Amino acid sequence: MEKRSAFIAIVGRPNVGKSSLLNKMLRQKIAIVSSKPQTTRTRIMGVLTENDVQLVFIDTPGLHKPRNSLDKYMLRSVNESVAGVDACVLVVEADSNITEGEKMFAEKFRSLGLPAILAINKTDTLKTKEKLAPQIAELSKLYDFSAVVPCSAQTGEGIDDLKAELRKLSSEGGYMFDEDTLTDQPERVLAAEMIREKLLRLLDKEIPHGTAVFVEKMRERSGSDIIDMDAVIYCERDSHKGIIIGKGGSMLKKIGSYARQDMERFFGCRINLQIWVKVKEDWRNREGILRSLGYDNSDFD
Ligand SMILES: Nc1nc2c(ncn2[C@@H]2O[C@H](COP(=O)(O)OP(=O)(O)OP(=O)(O)O)[C@@H](O)[C@H]2O)c(=O)[nH]1
Ligand SMILES: [Mg+2]
Incomplete structure (x- = not known):
């Protein structure tokens, strides 16, 4: 056929x-x-x-x-x-x-x-x-x-x-992609999105909407089935940063642990995940930052 x-x-x-x-x-x-x-x-x-x-x-x-x-x-x-x-x-x-x-x-x-x-x-x-x-x-x-x-x-x-x-x-007219293609999302983006999902689930109201997640490093440790990953959560205010980190780091720990479980299931290996939280004021209105976080309008021009 x-x-x-x-x-x-x-x-x-x-x-x-x-x-x-x-x-x-x-x-x-x-x-x-x-x-x-x-x-x-x-x-x-x-x-x-x-x-x-x-x-x-x-x-x-x-x-x-x-x-x-x-x-x-x-x-x-x-x-x-x-x-x-x-x-x-x-x-x-x-x-x-x-x-x-x-x-x-x-x-x-x-x-x-x-x-x-x-x-x-x-x-x-x-x-x-x-x-x-x-x-x-x-x-x-x-x-x-x-x-x-x-x-x-x-x-x-x-x-x-x-x-x-x-x-x-x-x-x-045939297929557009290989038969085993699943998505165009790079692994780093999939991983960052898994973290953002936990922010949406665990935090109230507007805070997660003001966050962006960026995976800075994703590297397989040689000779093992562990991936070392560094991710940054950007938020808009110091007060939000405090909430995302939580008392004694408890919220960030929860976010990281749920995200890691998802990643381990998806990537089929162990993940060593480190997450930092940084403030970038008003990033949702700053084109340069939007671009650097992957929200890039230039594909459309
Ligand atoms: N009961 C029920 N809930 C659903 C069903 N499909 C999705 N949901 C829930 O609806 C909510 C929104 O689901 P999403 O898939 O994120 O919706 P979306 O349309 O992609 O949302 P945006 O990306 O924000 O536009 C989640 O809480 C889902 O669990 C369904 O068939 N039944
Ligand atoms: Mg959706």
């Missing part, structure tokens, strides 16, 4: 479960997930090669009104992702109202003539499925979706249907 492929952007409002769906479809965790909105900051590519079809997913930051340069970067990265793909998955939460976000995406699909599938995620939270039909009817007025798939990234319900619908949108 001729090999087929498709580039697919996963889009939607913050916190609807875009990254969770990507991980579930790939059966590998490459995108971090948290209960706080605006978890994903960059485009993350994940590749699934199955049944002679290669689906190349682009996970995108949840769309929201930009308040600083980092937000503007995120918004641009969504726009650019949508412009360059064969199809989109618009993710919404079951039992939620239509907002400006969905309307804006529908408008974008229309202007680009882009096929889109509507994924209604978190169906596990519904007590009965009665609410699905009216929600589907409302959303279907926005756009002529190629398919509507109720699903749950948590239980796996509907995930195979979603993949099957996406395969229908693929075209002939």
